[in-house]
Amino acid sequence: MVDKEKALKNITRIKEKIAKSPGVRFRPHFKTHQSAQIGEWFREMGVSAITVSSVDMALFFAQHGWTDITISILVNPLEIEPIILLAETVDLNLLVDSAESTAFLAQHLTPKLTKSVKVWIKIDTGYHRTGIEYGRTAEILSTAKEIKKSRGLHFQGLLTHSGHSYKAKSPGELTAIYNDTVTKMTVVREYLRENGVTGVEISIGDTPTCSAVDTFYGVDEVRCGNFVFYDVMQMAIGSCKEEDIAAAVACPVIACYPQRNEIVIYGGAVHLSKEFITDEKGRKIYGLAALPNESSPRWGPSLNDTYVSALSQEHGIIRTTEAFSRRVRVGDIVMILPVHSCLAADLMRHNLLPTNYTN
């Protein structure tokens, strides 16, 4: 269940912060919601460029009228056929992190197109998932030159995802990661400029640092996406408050065990994903629990001393107080605030139920 008012507030907050940073493009990541309807909320706020995390998702949003799309995963050569289709129909932005992948595109993509494709070099600024490592400047330069010499490929810039921000514990640490990211990207851009490669944009993206900073200095594009819903993990990092969390999974109670301070819900790994955080007491937390409301906001504050402590395929175990385990009844609904809203939304997206009771 999506609380539309909260989601709109979350979108507006980031959008206004970006508006205060002149020349910065907002290209929100749609992998969090994967919803055509929620996409329209962004469009109504003036968003026209988007990010997705797979070719399938790009096809989906292209079908829903989006014409400027970045696929923020390195090009998978096995998907070249749908990439060709997309590149012909929308303004497509692709990611590479090697001269080899660039050569592949020059050989298999552009000869089949009547228009050019924008290509970004993925830079690894510390997350160590994908991208050319920040320090390997010669490799970055040779890849940039490979793109520039390829007919039909337009070198758009340097793109990073500072996913190591998910390990941060405070807004101060997040700001430090933002500053470090921008510094590294700027150093690389400067190196390229000194070597004759100009007009290079910088694109960043993770929700934690984008939530922490006040202005987006030093970058040309912001791609964060999780902020539309936020979740328990973002709350633990410090990038949102609990009341900002805009998505929850409505789970029926199927058993109450006051003798062990637990209740069991119909809501498991196939609904919430097995993502968890470990709290300061060392407990694994797979979600928080709140009670539904009749009117907006659609659920109340999370229940004290209550959390999802275990998940199997279809079941969730909630550790709670004896009082709550005696008060709640089989057949009641408990709203579970997910640890990772992107994964819960991916699992539940065919059941997404945006609620909007006041507008």
Added chain:
Amino acid sequence: MVDKEKALKNITRIKEKIAKSPGVRFRPHFKTHQSAQIGEWFREMGVSAITVSSVDMALFFAQHGWTDITISILVNPLEIEPIILLAETVDLNLLVDSAESTAFLAQHLTPKLTKSVKVWIKIDTGYHRTGIEYGRTAEILSTAKEIKKSRGLHFQGLLTHSGHSYKAKSPGELTAIYNDTVTKMTVVREYLRENGVTGVEISIGDTPTCSAVDTFYGVDEVRCGNFVFYDVMQMAIGSCKEEDIAAAVACPVIACYPQRNEIVIYGGAVHLSKEFITDEKGRKIYGLAALPNESSPRWGPSLNDTYVSALSQEHGIIRTTEAFSRRVRVGDIVMILPVHSCLAADLMRHNLLPTNYTN
């Protein structure tokens, strides 16, 4: 990708073991594969009774001609409408663990039916997820009496899922859990008999203990399901060998980083789930990696010193040897043996590709 030969071997192994235990019914759990086609493989081997883990799954398999179905999750009162529909069309087995839930069925289900419904009492033999705790015999008896006095409800027996077997480390430990489970269930049945409740069946289900034991003494029904595919977790528990694993996710390589002995695949939490095991060195393992074969078996043995070390939404990071990270190429396919095949199959089930190259 499902290796049909391996899956058929896995089904045959359990089926033959059950056949050696006179009077024991095989009611395999279909939540692992959730596939109509794989269901037919069971049907061809003479299976006619099945287990599912949700009302939706029961509706799906009822549509595919299955007429004897156990929904092995406690009755969710909010799903009473589809339960009524199912109970009228198939031989339906439901689970309760309280007199209240039984009274709910007597009030809302049976008055609308022209036939009776089988009801099992879920017993908690040590997993502590759902069920009446083994020791609470008075509560079990009163629930049994509540079922027996309700018109249209037929008290079928006692059902348990010894999910604590997933924490076992050896076949010996698994056999001990099986023995303990059967002992507890038999004690409860004896208590019921002494109190005038007779004709009570015993149903057990977890794949680890069912894989470890030689015969199914002391029970009337076996409901395991994961064995059809097995997975890395079952291998770690000792309930299968690696060559028994019959499902793998074919993941394209999108980046190679020999400098850090890693490759990155397009294959993440939305394909494999975030389930992991921790190995003896304390490393989190989200999957093993193997190379695809042109013919059966469809993948080779898992690569030495190679495992999925991290997953984000669409990406997987594979830690490997420098040699492999230099040999593999972007665009190659790596087969990932999942840690938990039920969750991976749930995520990938619309792409399930059974392969059968020799029959």
